Amino acid sequence: MASNFNVKAFLASLTHAPGIYQMLDEHRKIIYVGKARDLKKRVSSYFSGKTQDIKTQALLKHVKDIDITVTHTENDALLLECNLIKKHKPHYNVLFRDDKSYPYIIITNEHPYPRIDFYRGARKKDGLYFGPFPHTTAVRETIHIIQKLFGIRTCSDNFFSGRTRACLHHQIGLCSGSCAGLIDKNEYMADVKHAILFLQGKNDEIIRELQNQMQQAASARSFELAARLRDQITRLREIQQKQYISSDHGNADVIGYAYTAGVACIQLLSIREGRVLGSRAYFPMVPANASLQEILSSFITQHYLVNLQDNQAIPKEIIFDVSLQDEAMIADTLSEQAKHKVMLLHKVRTERKKWLDMAMLSAQQSIATQLLNKVHTQERFQALQAVLHLKKLPTRIECFDISHTLGEETVASCVVFNSQGPVKNDYRRFNINGITPGDDPAAIYQAVQRRYQRKEESKEPRSKSDLSKSYPDIILIDGGVAQLNAAENALQPLLRDLSI
Template structure:
């Protein structure tokens, strides 16, 4: 692609002059590219792609009837920028990247902060078959994405029954000394203790991969040949096992066929009520129905279903690999361009259709009805959310509903692996892309006050720096927008105020899970950074409220510690307290999940791995000999030295490491003398 430009060749207009869109368009080329409309405060209003930049941009400023939303957008344009690309497909990719990073005010935005689940086959000597979410950083093959976790769990359940691959984590796999329950119920061949030959396990992995790739015919043919070979060598037990496996795969094939063949398609339907939209995805892979998933894009005032669906298709498949066939419930613009871009990205032909018959028409009708029901449910939940916000305002004496709520919580196990969480809610519910975890270090174990002070300091230091650098508003409610991108670094300009995420925008309401001590820490941190905190109803600044547990820690009996020193007990029937409980419970869930992960990571690294001279084989021999790490730790040096491959010096190093001694224990030294 080539460079950017923002004004026509005649020079920049004066700062107070209105933007001349016609003159700007005349200075553009007819090449494909991306254009950006920018307001006077530097915020991006709209990002669009064009096959011919001059023609597309000129159409906005021609004397033709336009929707009120478009007129409102054009009235705010102070300047435009364009980026010329080599092809329309390149323009499509760049448009998606800019929409995701800039989040323009008038674009339809796909609000989806959930990671997609995959089936993972790891790349290691004894591969593991498991569910995976998040960054694809683990070496191996990923199959998906699936529309929901339920479909992945069903697939894994079926595959463990068929191919008997291990599902345990590596920390468990390395330290097993006897088969687990999965082997006893016939769902794993127990490679952890050597009950299956490496070649046989590799064959099972290859066959599972064939099944996940949709090559079921090839799999059944291979299994049939193996069954005949086993029968020929009179290995009738193996032949019977393969016969049952072939029967199971063929039964699944019979259930999975769509239109007589294994289909790979997505069915999409959109439902709208006013400017609220729901796009429903019904996915099929290898002919199997993987279920549905509802998306609720942010329409930014658009009431055109085709525009919403086109934006969804472009943004969703810009992130996820497109299937061979995409069926839509209506025609959208640039179908040929989208097909070309998706085909180039996947390396195989992708077809987008909107006029279908037979079975696919039935799937479209099913998707439409599910989209309408999902939208009705979402609208009902939003109405309930607004009612709870109104109740919260009345409960806390707020002049207006908070547009940004943050809640902090601390989680640890007797001081071990302390983690603090920060969750963010807006008027529509959780904003998961802006959640944060803080690994707490350098404090006395179990000191919740110090942990809270450290987490809040790390959170609000960047907010203060961003505010000082770019004159950010003191509350999220004062900043336009509030659906910021997930970033932790301060930015500059008015656009940064909307997009700075949790670091640059301050909350209207700060909830602290704890009593007076934790609340005092929060107010001290805000004071230290010069961030105003409200001292009573109607005052400006961040409102700090403590959420203390009630009698016997029962839900609904929480005490709210207000900034003016009052203490409220709203009771179980208060919708405002129910909203606070939802936010607090989410902060608790997020904190304890992070704590458990950090704790497990610390515990899963075997202390034997740190000892020079102990590799995987000696470690397995030691654990097998003593029945696990606990048995090894209880053994003396002489007993350890009896294990094959372990000499006296190594036994001393092992004993010293397991007992936290500074150096190796000489052979023959009684443990009690140290």
């Protein structure tokens, strides 16, 4: 602690109210954010003289001051903690990468022939929503299955109204051709109903209805319709055999985890209407010696409470297998935000135990793959160091490329890699203006200048050491000598103190 920071006087001044505390280093940079239902008790525990875990010992060595913010309620403290962690990314907090809003499937209802579509964002559009799904791939795969099963259109309303002949989707069996009048409206709406039942996990009900319709069509000697219904039943049964559908039609998120070799994996398994919508692995930035409880608590709060646009995205049950500190506070805050009761469960049986086992196994497999990729990436960085005769192993690479639309609209892309692999949150695109169309060197010059001018104008301390940490070890330029010279010319005024 700083010599001018009087710990005893500071602790004596603290209130017993809920709130958050921000620990600062010698540069007054926030290195840890924590919440408390009782600020005096929580902050005092750091200086009680009792043996602390290794992570807390390392943290306290760098703490030079503490800022306190009192909140009205414990729930307010939890929400403020989440937002401050997202904003400041403190070194000693567990950090999960920012995620976009949740992806959904929507079936519109403002058109005589409803369409099915991918949807992301707040649920303001009129229609039926299904989800949220763990990632966009699960959404697109599900939409493709529904197209194959029921022929529901995915085209825009404008495209639909301008058609007189069926498009390619009809020719390859993904659409019933409603735009060209190739299906009766009542039949189409029956298919829409079946698509809704499918998304609700009610496959058996669909099959019973289709079988009855097939028998009626055969009795009426409508053999073409009977054959189409028969094919739907066959495809649906094939899909049903591949899907895991529980007899418990509940909504839950199930969290599995694995933590080894300094790498943590959180596996989120999404269950809606008893049907597994998909699974996604998250790999947070974890400070050394962080506890499993801290990692899980950070995931739950950051995943559900940061950038919350849709309270229905929070399920009624969140299942994992360890107890958490402040578990009641987290459950209350989630319930308040979701507008329905949210239960955190970690003693589960029967179907929920099967879900949890699936999530835990998936986490083990995901972390094994991640560690293997990490080793391969490290080997590639070592090979690059040898080829370029670098004194030290590179830790960050930024790559620039230029693309054109018929030689007119010019866009520059910057992708970033570190020793863990792609850093997608740092990817950037630049619309290039004010140059002659097709002038790639000028485009490279502008993109590089704009990329690193922002770093130069940052309000962070700008010592030579800071500069070397802010810029990549290697910048790759797609092109020839002219593009390379343009990039160097753009960098020279910005990096006078560093070698290029």
